[in-house]
Amino acid sequence: MAGHELISAQLAVLAARLPAQAVEELADGLQESYEHHLRCHGDSEVAARAAIAQFGDAEMITAAFVRASPWRRMTLALLATGPIMAAVWAAALLSGHAWDWPLPAPAKILYGVALLSAAIMLAFSALTTRNYRRMRRAVTSAAIGLILLDLVMMIAVLTLAPTLTWPMAIAIPASLLRVLAVGRTLPAASAAQLY
Secondary structure, three states, rough: OOHHHHHHHHHHHHHOOOOOOHHHHHHHHHHHHHHHHHHHHOHHHHHHHHHHHOOOOOHHHHHHHHOOHHHHHHHHHHHHHHHHHHHHHHHHHHOOOOHOOOOOHHHHHHHHHHHHHHHHHHHHHHOOOOOOHHHHHHHHHHHHHHHHHHHHHHHHHHHHOOOOOEEEEEHHHHHHHHHHHHHHHHHHHHOOOOO
């Protein structure tokens, strides 16, 4: 396929940031636009610039993909529900006197570090607009981490709490609901055609 180095450079940037199928479709459209402008203008430099202007540059295209992606929606949903989940679990742990449970301090610290890591990955994912692939990896890692953390917390409460309190009766189903929702959304987002 004949082309221009400006178009090749745009496609190279997009290939590093977007799924291969999306880049293939963009390459076809960009090439058709380039050929059209080449026939109209007769100048390859002008045609390449016009084709890129028509499609948008790599920054704009990547940002549009990120905004429209199911990964972005998952990030925003997890960030929006995170404070609610934290409040529900804080109430559950306080009401159950979790500080008295027979759990070693390193386990508590490890759990806190893992939770903080998931929150940081979600924040990174929410702020990412320049690289779809990085955003996807960050939100996938955070989502899987949150599933595991929810499962660990539910098991810990059910096995270590001397009695179940009413805040625990809210926190456990809330975590179970998040596990099921995220577990259902991850494969659907992975299977999305261009995303």
